[in-house]
Amino acid sequence: MKNVTGVILAGGRGARMGGADKGWVMVNGKPLIVSVVERFAPQVGQLLISANRNVERYAALGIVVEDDAADANGERFAGPLIGVLGGLRRARTGWVAIVPCDAPNLPGDLVQRLARAALDTGAIAACARVGEQLQPMFAVVKTSTADQLASAICTGERAMHRWLESLNAAAVTFDDAQAFVNVNTMPDTDQHVA
DSSP, rough: OTTTTEEEOOOOOGGGGOOOGGGGEEEEEEEHHHHHHHHGGSSSEEEEEEEEHHHHHHHSEEEEEOOTTTTTTTTTSOOOHHHHHHHHOOOOOSSEEEEEEOOOTTTTTHHHHHHHHHHHHHEEEEEEEETTEHHHHHHHGGGGGGHHHHHHHTOOOHHHHHHHHHTEEEEOOOSOGGGOOOOOOOGGGGBBBB
């Protein structure tokens, strides 16, 4: 969907990966970020990558958006909402689709289904759900929510699911739980970083 900007969140500290930059951890012979870009980029127009390190490497795959230290109250790794905010501010479309850099099997129709649900229900956001479990890191959000998100971050909000709840996000059911599996620990990987 060319009228949707894609944002891949790759700015985490990788605490469960021994501090490794998750996007560059190898899984099935390639960096996680490459697998995510291959599945996500065809679903969106412009592609943004929220990153705090290895910026030049990420820039080879998309436009890098770094966290705004002012919004993060000086925190270097202030959570995914800071990356979302950067994407909302940088996007030149009415909608932003958000995914994490550690989900190499994300659905090929993710953006289409989320955007359609938001439009059909008149919602300003939509996120994936598998069974009764929300998947808040897989969402579409109107870019007009940027100021509200900035205010929430300034008051200490760091949880994606709470922010989406505040937007009354529509939930879209997906059947394939494996599509939303996050690679979170080194044993889930090829045991090295590219």
